[in-house]
Amino acid sequence: MTVSRRMLLAAGAATGAGAALSACGSNTGRGDGSGSAGKGPALQQWYHQYGEQGTEQAVQRYAAAYDKARVTVQWRPGNYDQQTAAALLTDSGPDVFEGSPTLDQIRGGQVVDLTDLIEGVKDDFNPAVLAPKTYRGRIWGIPQVIDMQMLFYRKSLLAKAHIDPPTTLDELVDAAKALTSKQVKGLFLGNDGGAGALGGTPLYAAGLELVTEGGKVGFDDPAAARTLGKLHRLYADKSLLLGAPADWSDPSAFLQGLTAMQWTGLWALPQVQKELGDDFGVLPFPKDGSGAPTVPVGAYGAAVSARSKHKDAAKAFVKWLWVDGTADQKDFALSYGFHIPARISLAKQARQLREGAAADAVRFTTEHSFAEPLLWTQASKTAYQDAVNRIIRDGASPDGQLRTVVRKVSAELDRVQR
Amino acid sequence: MKRSAPDPPTDLLTGREAAAPAGSRRRPALPALRTRGRDALWFWIFVGPFALGLGVFTYIPLAWSVYLSFFDAHNTVTPDHFIGLGNYTSMLRDGAFTGSLTTFAAFCAFIVPATYLLSLALALMVNRLRRAQAFFRSVFFLPAACSYVVAALIWKMSIFNGVRFGLANTVLGWFGADQTAWLSTTSPPWYWLVIVTVRLWLQAGFYMILFLAGLQRISPVLYEAAAVDGARPGWQVFRHITFPQLRATSVAVVLLLVINAFQAFDEFYNLLSDARGYPPYARPPLVYLYFTALGQEQNLGYGSAGAVILALIIAVVTVGQARWFGLGRKED
Numbered sequence: 001m002t003v004s005r006r007m008l009l010a011a012g013a014a015t016g017a018g019a020a021l022s023a024c025g026s027n028t029g030r031g032d033g034s035g036s037a038g039k040g041p042a043l044q045q046w047y048h049q050y051g052e053q054g055t056e057q058a059v060q061r062y063a064a065a066y067d068k069a070r071v072t073v074q075w076r077p078g079n080y081d082q083q084t085a086a087a088l089l090t091d092s093g094p095d096v097f098e099g100s101p102t103l104d105q106i107r108g109g110q111v112v113d114l115t116d117l118i119e120g121v122k123d124d125f126n127p128a129v130l131a132p133k134t135y136r137g138r139i140w141g142i143p144q145v146i147d148m149q150m151l152f153y154r155k156s157l158l159a160k161a162h163i164d165p166p167t168t169l170d171e172l173v174d175a176a177k178a179l180t181s182k183q184v185k186g187l188f189l190g191n192d193g194g195a196g197a198l199g200g201t202p203l204y205a206a207g208l209e210l211v212t213e214g215g216k217v218g219f220d221d222p223a224a225a226r227t228l229g230k231l232h233r234l235y236a237d238k239s240l241l242l243g244a245p246a247d248w249s250d251p252s253a254f255l256q257g258l259t260a261m262q263w264t265g266l267w268a269l270p271q272v273q274k275e276l277g278d279d280f281g282v283l284p285f286p287k288d289g290s291g292a293p294t295v296p297v298g299a300y301g302a303a304v305s306a307r308s309k310h311k312d313a314a315k316a317f318v319k320w321l322w323v324d325g326t327a328d329q330k331d332f333a334l335s336y337g338f339h340i341p342a343r344i345s346l347a348k349q350a351r352q353l354r355e356g357a358a359a360d361a362v363r364f365t366t367e368h369s370f371a372e373p374l375l376w377t378q379a380s381k382t383a384y385q386d387a388v389n390r391i392i393r394d395g396a397s398p399d400g401q402l403r404t405v406v407r408k409v410s411a412e413l414d415r416v417q418r
Numbered sequence: 419m420k421r422s423a424p425d426p427p428t429d430l431l432t433g434r435e436a437a438a439p440a441g442s443r444r445r446p447a448l449p450a451l452r453t454r455g456r457d458a459l460w461f462w463i464f465v466g467p468f469a470l471g472l473g474v475f476t477y478i479p480l481a482w483s484v485y486l487s488f489f490d491a492h493n494t495v496t497p498d499h500f501i502g503l504g505n506y507t508s509m510l511r512d513g514a515f516t517g518s519l520t521t522f523a524a525f526c527a528f529i530v531p532a533t534y535l536l537s538l539a540l541a542l543m544v545n546r547l548r549r550a551q552a553f554f555r556s557v558f559f560l561p562a563a564c565s566y567v568v569a570a571l572i573w574k575m576s577i578f579n580g581v582r583f584g585l586a587n588t589v590l591g592w593f594g595a596d597q598t599a600w601l602s603t604t605s606p607p608w609y610w611l612v613i614v615t616v617r618l619w620l621q622a623g624f625y626m627i628l629f630l631a632g633l634q635r636i637s638p639v640l641y642e643a644a645a646v647d648g649a650r651p652g653w654q655v656f657r658h659i660t661f662p663q664l665r666a667t668s669v670a671v672v673l674l675l676v677i678n679a680f681q682a683f684d685e686f687y688n689l690l691s692d693a694r695g696y697p698p699y700a701r702p703p704l705v706y707l708y709f710t711a712l713g714q715e716q717n718l719g720y721g722s723a724g725a726v727i728l729a730l731i732i733a734v735v736t737v738g739q740a741r742w743f744g745l746g747r748k749e750d
Contacts, residue, residue, distance in 0.1 A: 381695075
């Protein structure tokens with residue numbers, strides 16, 4: 001009798017578990033084609049969460065219009081790059097995803113060679129963003145749109161202080177100091193003082209680079225220490241806005257009048273335009289010494305996972321959307337957020353990019369932009385960013401800090417070029 | 419169900435064995451065997467799921483991590499490039515990692531005594547209340563129900579943000595002080611104020627409850643005897659009666675505090691990290707390893723080596739602490 005009671009319990013538990021398992025079985029997240037039409041293999045496509053209204057509906061619309069495969073779009077909020085990195089290790093990851101892709105993903109054979117997809121139109125892709133998708137002559141991601149960053153400034157505040165828009169780093173330092181008052185700070189480079197947002201930008205403005213063409217450290221030069229030292233002056237002068245509720249990628253601090261100048265992205269332009277009208281201008285990061293002004297650009301690339309069960313179908317879909325589908329590409333770049341199309345021909349057609357600050361942004365991008373090289377891996381980035389942090393905020397000696405970074409980055413470059 | 423069962427354990431073990439000889443005297447060996455088999459079956463039914471979970475989610479990953487730590491495992495969990503102790507030597511030579519250990523030691527050395535003292539003080543005060551004790555107990559305990567992430571975000575964005583309308587800066591502004599960027603200033607290191615206060619606010623109430631329980635277990639007879647012997651109320655009574663009587667509670671509280679400090683991640687990560695990473699200060703080892711192994715770097719071998727080193731340190735400290743406190747020794 002006792003046993004029967006226990007048996008009952010065990011049986012109940014077993015059925016419960018069974019039900020739970022079968023429930024799992026019916027929802028694997030794969031292949032139940034919501035947002036897909038047509039026939040053919042089931043493909044998963046991943047995007048990171050774009051902040052702008054309508055982007056998600058747009059990418060779902062593109063996917064639904066494809067008739068050679070059933071494409072399901074996953075819109076992934078949170079730490080997107082970490083999610084894709086982890087998902088690429090498993091079989092349940094995406095078939096098509098937007099990603100850098102990183103050098104280690106390429107070297108590890110996690111993504112598929114897409115060189116043949118852009119044959120014939122290769123020259124139409126902006127070379128600045130195509131280069132970081134290229135490894136040993138092969139292309140591993142199709143650039144989707146170009147994101148760029150630049151300096152926004154309030155014309156009225158500069159005029160009131162009788163300051164011209166700065167054209168050199170020294171002028172920027174002086175302007176930031178002159179614009180700082182009890183209520184308003186001169187410049188906002190991010191809550192960490194600029195190490196994260198600026199990255200390699202000051203080096204390029206000084207005529208240096210992160211990694212040379214030959215794959216060596218590009219900033220083993222006294223000029224690098226000189227330039228980075230000037231960033232510390234901004235901090236020491238108390239001209240920098242620090243600890244703002246929203247970080248540099250959001251124009252809130254600039255719009256709320258917490259700062260007279262802010263480093264942020266092209267994506268913020270529509271919002272700034274709406275709130276400030278004509279009372280703002282944009283600048284590239286000013287030159288230092290014998291360098292030239294510069295803006296950083298970047299692009300997510302559409303990539304195909306090597307673990308995909310339908311690699312050819314996935315490649316065909318990428319070609320359909322990101323190579324042949326120029327109408328959708330233009331819509332994606334310009335209708336929601338504000339990006340520059342990765343295709344030169346499309347950027348030229350875009351009416352929105354022909355006037356005002358947007359036209360300036362396009363000019364900066366064509367004249368003097370840089371993208372982080374593929375060889376500039378996360379380990380190098382961390383070492384460099386730590387050092388710049390210490391230089392800016394602790395006033396650490398730029399020479400000493402850079403020596404350590406150069407050593408670490410050389411080791412990392414050796415590793416990835418073995 | 420017919421059998422009377424006053425006490426389930428006796429029913430399971432002794433009751434059954436007592437019943438067996440009475441029922442089948444001819445085959446005495448079998449029922450015992452069957453019983454043992456059944457017991458084993460039931461043992462596994464009850465313990466199995468837990469053991470399975472522990473194995474799958476704790477021991478296998480643990481062993482796998484140790485395995486990975488001997489390989490060059492970039493972006494892979496099935497590496498093939500064996501490098502022996504390479505990850506360990508470079509991790510121990512990595513200034514960022516050793517620096518994070520120092521950071522952590524300093525944090526631990528401060529937060530453990532600070533929380534201990536604060537929660538003990540709160541418990542002593544609340545315990546003396548004649549009225550509204552339940553109210554104050556709840557008030558101090560409530561923060562323990564708040565999540566670290568939420569608290570960290572409130573601290574970061576509304577109390578200690580760096581602009582003039584942040585709570586702390588507003589208050590300081592009344593006295594004419596300049597605005598301070600609490601989390602971005604490295605000299606003086608104001609970020610520690612933010613990190614430490616959020617943890618104190620979250621933790622102190624919980625440990626206060628433990629101390630209150632301990633205080634209420636102390637027999638009033640001891641205090642009466644002390645009063646008869648002429649002990650002055652206040653410090654003398656606390657020093658010679660209350661504090662020694664709280665020994666068991668104190669040991670438990672300190673152990674829990676140290677373990678909690680080892681696990682520090684949430685408030686650090688949420689207070690100081692941004693989209694581009696984490697600054698090179700106030701970076702505890704877990705945060706550093708998180709960025710190394712699970713961030714974009716995906717250097718799983720290197721991160722695993724760091725995790726193993728950290729686990730060894732934690733093991734040594736915990737064992738040492740248990741020895742020192744005489745944990746598990748019978749109280750006299």
